[in-house]
Amino acid sequence: MAVLEISDLVVGYGSFPVLHGIDFVVEEGEVCVLLGLNGAGKTTTVATIAGLLKPSSGQVLFEGKSLGRKSPSARVKAGISLSPEGRRVFPRMTVGQNLRLGAWSQRRQPRVVKRQTELVLDYFPRLAEREHQLAGTLSGGEQQMLAVGRAVMSSPRLLIIDEASLGLSPTLAKVVWEATARIAADGTTVLMVEQNAGALPFADRALIMEKGTLIHTAVGDDVKNVNLREAYLGV
Numbered sequence: 423m424a425v426l427e428i429s430d431l432v433v434g435y436g437s438f439p440v441l442h443g444i445d446f447v448v449e450e451g452e453v454c455v456l457l458g459l460n461g462a463g464k465t466t467t468v469a470t471i472a473g474l475l476k477p478s479s480g481q482v483l484f485e486g487k488s489l490g491r492k493s494p495s496a497r498v499k500a501g502i503s504l505s506p507e508g509r510r511v512f513p514r515m516t517v518g519q520n521l522r523l524g525a526w527s528q529r530r531q532p533r534v535v536k537r538q539t540e541l542v543l544d545y546f547p548r549l550a551e552r553e554h555q556l557a558g559t560l561s562g563g564e565q566q567m568l569a570v571g572r573a574v575m576s577s578p579r580l581l582i583i584d585e586a587s588l589g590l591s592p593t594l595a596k597v598v599w600e601a602t603a604r605i606a607a608d609g610t611t612v613l614m615v616e617q618n619a620g621a622l623p624f625a626d627r628a629l630i631m632e633k634g635t636l637i638h639t640a641v642g643d644d645v646k647n648v649n650l651r652e653a654y655l656g657v
């Protein structure tokens with residue numbers, strides 16, 4: 423079943439169009455990577471799915487139902503969680519406090535919060551060592567782990583990660599992608615935005631975006647195809 427189904431989505435800022443009618447699906451349990459260069463419209467796409475931007479036309483179906491005009495917090499409750507571009511952790515709060523805020527929609531279910539915290543600290547052992555450290559004093563890579571972990575805290579069925587690898591060393595980027603693959607293997611569908619084609623080996627589906635249009639979709643073995651990387655990203 424398609425967890426996410428986007429049809430003819432048109433989104434812009436004021437009268438400036440950015441997405442010119444895009445269509446794609448993400449199937450249950452997949453890791454889907456949305457690849458494209460600076461300004462392609464990747465963040466615009468995921469911000470619209472998370473309810474932060476209103477489309478001027480088109481539809482976003484989550485688990486077969488239209489999200490309509492649902493607010494961002496209602497979408498979190500419905501099972502969609504975004505780890506935003508630029509991490510946005512709360513610097514003056516500890517790692518543990520940041521994580522608990524991610525579980526705000528389930529704050530009255532302490533057992534669920536405890537379970538998710540244990541899960542996140544298992545995905546990211548570095549965070550376990552730093553639970554009481556202020557988030558602002560974490561390294562860039564650790565802050566990225568925290569941003570992803572915080573998004574996992576709401577027990578999403580669709581986890582969206584916007585540019586996890588930005589500013590990370592190749593080794594740390596791999597650590598984050600490997601954790602993402604584990605999260606997906608545990609049953610969470612993942613949509614990740616990347617400029618870095620290094621994410622391709624971790625993906626089941628790749629969408630290539632250029633200037634607000636999807637120019638190519640690859641599924642299965644084609645995702646690992648080197649030609650695709652050369653043709654669309656010039657690497």
Ligand SMILES: Nc1ncnc2c1ncn2[C@@H]1O[C@H](COP(=O)(O)OP(=O)(O)OP(=O)(O)O)[C@@H](O)[C@H]1O
Pocket residue numbers: 435438440458459460461462463464465466467507617
């Ligand atoms: N708030 C805004 N107001 C006006 N234009 C915007 C706004 N946010 C983004 N844009 C424009 O929309 C286009 C797509 O931006 P978007 O952030 O979606 O790209 P992106 O693919 O995420 O790029 P990057 O990889 O650099 O994050 C760009 O031309 C950008 O200048």
Ligand SMILES: [Mg+2]
Pocket residue numbers: 464465466507584585
């Ligand atoms: Mg972006």
